[in-house]
Amino acid sequence: MDIIVENLTKIYGTQKAVDNISFKVHTGEVLGFLGPNGAGKTTTMKAITSYLVPNNGDIHVGEFSVIDQPEEVKKRIGYLPENNPLYNDMPVIDYLRFVAQIQGIDKTRIPGRILEMVKLCGLEGEKHKKIGELSKGYKQRVGLAQALIHDPEVLILDEPTSGLDPNQIIEIRDLIKAIGREKTVILSSHILAEVEATCDRILIINKGRIVADGTPENLRKKAQGQEMLKLTIEDGSKNEIIAALQKIATIDWVNPISGSENRFEIQSRPNVSSRKATFDLCVKNSWTLTEMVVVETKLEDIFHELTMN
């Protein structure tokens, strides 16, 4: 089931939390929503779940609009809100039954669905405990179980792995990936490694606007543009080496790395590589090239660059 967001604007008081954003998510796609705190991630997600009414624009989940047919939209969405609010005084199994009933699941299917969810989310040992007594990781699983119990076609997860330990994070990520094969998933995070690991597509938003949209590889390539190399050249004097490197036509600039006698950073001009020329230069002058590393632009850098101004 596709999600189409058109010109979504949401204003709180005088502040535009989300400013005229449009995007599309297709079935079987896991979309990562990335942005600093207060960028508008949660607001957008709340609008998709029809918890918030947009000031402008519309969202379609499948054929249903969140403004005209919110009940239909809600039936098809599984939602894990930020901070995972739950009824702490309820036992896990009672809570799942309550959610199943309210989702309108057929009475005869409810016990089966609850068992499936308990199994899928690894809650066998805790199903009779009160939710308030569970650890954060287990609470998160309960949150996920309640979002999945009616087998929704769309899954919206607001920071699904926050507060989990590394093992739990890996488990939840695997679960999301498995679910994402047949369903439409939108998840938000400010942990870059997480989105990179789980998502097919990344949407970076800042101050309520989309600043980047693409696969993790694409985004990286786009930001890379110019090649960056780290070199260690031995058996030569620093100034000589710098002077020689600067003469190479493909090199844009050379920078000695501070604190080291023979390490340099060079950046090539757009769309060309200086690796071969650098190597030849060393051979010609009988310098020993002991290190040449292509500096990869990390998603962190893209994120930083896009959201800092």
Added chain:
Amino acid sequence: MKEIWIIARRELSSFFNSLMAYILLIAFLGFSGFFTWISGADVFLVGQANMQSFFGIAYWSLFFFIPAMTMGLLSEETRSGTIELLLTKPISDWQVILGKFLSTLVLVCIALAFTLPYYITIATLGPLDHGAVWTGYLGLILMSASYIGIGLFASSLSKNQIVAFLVALLIGIFFHIIFGVLAGNFTGFLGGVFTYLNLNTHFESISRGVIDSKDLIYFFSLIALSLILAETNLTRRRF
């Protein structure tokens, strides 16, 4: 309708899980039992087989207990964020409001059902006006429903349960006493208005055994108004 009942049932089970329900039941039965049978203007002092002394004390104890039951209904959900979970399920805001309203009303009815032995006992003591007893219970239920509505509205105003409790009590006290006092101080049109607004006027006429449509309209419009305000408040968050 099914959804309303699902919400109400969850709310009731949370009342009973948190001991809230037991405490209120014990306190209510203790108070009303004490003043009906043992102390003050009790049945033996009055020397008549009627339940006026019970209705009098229930009228006051419910006034204090109901805000305590309703204060958490919406404010706690807003504070913990579970309201977001609830409202993103395929149910309407109205179903949430009505479910919560129903849950507390059912709890009050359970409490009142436990006082039926009083009725049976008094009936064996002397000639009892059975009609007046049933309309008296009806009056208590209508009064409770009005205060539950007010309590629910108060609970929709704040994330803080104590604030919700106090606001409910504050609004309630106008209907419970202040309008009555004002009605005594004014004459003419204004006096009439305050007399009409005074909840006690309507409660007394019903518990005397007279079911007048004027009183029913009063209670139903009070309930409807407070529920509409609560729903409006709940919906407002979306804009």
